[in-house]
Amino acid sequence: MSPPEANPEPRLVREGALRQVGGAWTLVGSRGVQSGHVSFPPRADCPETLEETVETVDLPRKGTLFAHTTVHMRTLHYTPPYQVGYVDLDDDGPRVFAPLEGENLKIGDRMELHAGPTWEEDGVPVIAYRFVKTGEADA
Numbered sequence: 001m002s003p004p005e006a007n008p009e010p011r012l013v014r015e016g017a018l019r020q021v022g023g024a025w026t027l028v029g030s031r032g033v034q035s036g037h038v039s040f041p042p043r044a045d046c047p048e049t050l051e052e053t054v055e056t057v058d059l060p061r062k063g064t065l066f067a068h069t070t071v072h073m074r075t076l077h078y079t080p081p082y083q084v085g086y087v088d089l090d091d092d093g094p095r096v097f098a099p100l101e102g103e104n105l106k107i108g109d110r111m112e113l114h115a116g117p118t119w120e121e122d123g124v125p126v127i128a129y130r131f132v133k134t135g136e137a138d139a
Helices: none
Strands: 019-022 026-034 056-059 064-069 082-089 094-101 110-121 124-133
Touching: 026 110, 026 124, 064 094, 064 124
Parallel strands: 094 124
Antiparallel strands: 019 026, 026 056, 064 082, 064 110, 082 094, 110 124
């Protein structure tokens, strides 16, 4: 049996949903070539037209808070209370469900993607994403 790797390569919370662009993490989606419909996470087909010709696209890093709630139940990786919600990404991007950070969140708040090592599984760091309140003027 070989010894564990000293610095194991991190893995993504959802394979294919994130990538680094210019040193920053971005969400990855898919767009139907004919329909133009953008989905997250990326899909092999368009959910609106079922066309199978889709392309991979980098999604905007900022958006507007659509809905949120505070969760009071413990999960494997989050200790209550914590916030989750939906963010409508800019430039007609999709609505994304994610953990949220920020004081006194309200619908319309501007949010920005943050990603990085969030927990470990079997000694391997897991890169996860969340949206953080920016302090920019509400939409």
